[in-house]
Amino acid sequence: MTNIIASDTDPTSAMMLEGFDCPAILMDADYRILASNAAYVDSFGEIAADTGAHCYEVSHGYDVPCDQAGEACPLAACRESGHKERVLHIHRTPEGRQHVDVELLPIYDQAGELHRFVELLKPVHIASAELSTRHMVGSSAAFNTLVELINLVAPHDTSVLLLGESGTGKELAAAAIHQAGTRGDRPLVTVECAGLPETLFESELFGHVRGAFTGATQNKPGLLETAAGGTLFLDEIGDVPLGMQVKLLRLLETGSYRAVGSTTLQSADFRLICATHKDLPALVERGEFRRDLYYRINAFPIHLPALRERREDLPLLANSILGKLAGERRLHLTESAVRRLQGEHFAGNIRELRNILERALILARGNVIDQHVIERCLAADPGMHAAHTAADSWGDLKSQELHYLQTLLAHCEGDKAEAARIAGISVRSLYRKLGQVLQEH
Structure with a gap:
């Protein structure tokens, strides 16, 4: 049942909220909440009628709009662009602080003026802003950017490349992408690429048939077969031997492979996630990593903050x-x-x-x-x-930041707006960061 909060709310507009299968509220241009749907009440609780409640007060406990409190404000962005806007926020809920994917939709009146806004709130379950022993945890701006990117890419089958220093939680991030995706009910299979010789790597990944090599006394399915319908996570892909990189590229391009010692072609069905702490572009330039493979796995890069x-x-x-x-x-x-x-x-x-x-x-x-x-x-x-x-020096951190932003720009072929979006910063901040770091070097 729709909960009408402000007495001046048009009942017809309020009833529209029940058409959404997620928590939704109706707001005016002054951030005032006018109505909420039943799904919102179930997830976030009921808002008392005629309280003059504003979205930033209810969701965050702020006295001012989000953009005046150091966060992105979807309503302000929607009012400026005239189009729907999306942002990841941490909201107060009956269960504590929770990551929420917020999407704001503009509503125009008959005169073509922005009249109302519908805010859709979809709780994000891959991370926690409270104590948790099962999920990634955090509430910092850097962490929220990471969660937002994971949440955006998870529903797609796009290949993801997780970048970052050792120990930043790339395996947890891979698991979060898998669980939030369409293949979450299928296996997540991890291949530890570091330290595996080429022959063993090929056998582990593709499997082998009896007699393929000394010691192969029976057929053995590979990890690709185990990952069928699910996700294949290649951890530390920068360590894959060059010879094996060719076979991996062929797998990704054709979607098929042969077990070691077999002539039978098999089909592969998996979502690919790769991770590395190494500088792959530098390895490419030194001839240690195939350029074509790099672009194949780097469809959607995500940087995990230190x-x-x-x-x-x-x-x-x-x-x-x-x-x-x-x-x-x-x-x-x-x-x-x-x-x-x-x-x-x-x-x-x-x-x-x-x-x-x-x-x-x-x-x-x-x-x-x-x-x-x-x-x-x-x-x-x-x-x-x-x-x-x-x-631990400021100069060292600046150098790392410069390297990351330059790599990102190269990946985006110089498109600063796209690079800024992936990095989770504004284009202005991108220019400022590059300018500051370049001046200091």
């Missing part, structure tokens, strides 16, 4: 990891311990944070992990700690 690029997420990350490690044991991470962790460089990113917390779990004498326990954990690996501290 932990130092999302320090505000560290308390949530640390407590979520601790909850997973501790099991039944109730542990408390003090504010002083969190502040000490936030001062670290974390060259190993989330994986390094997990190692530190696992040490803390062992070293803590009670249920409290304070700064002194964290200091002991850091002292257990003094060489790495010293290296991280020396590397």
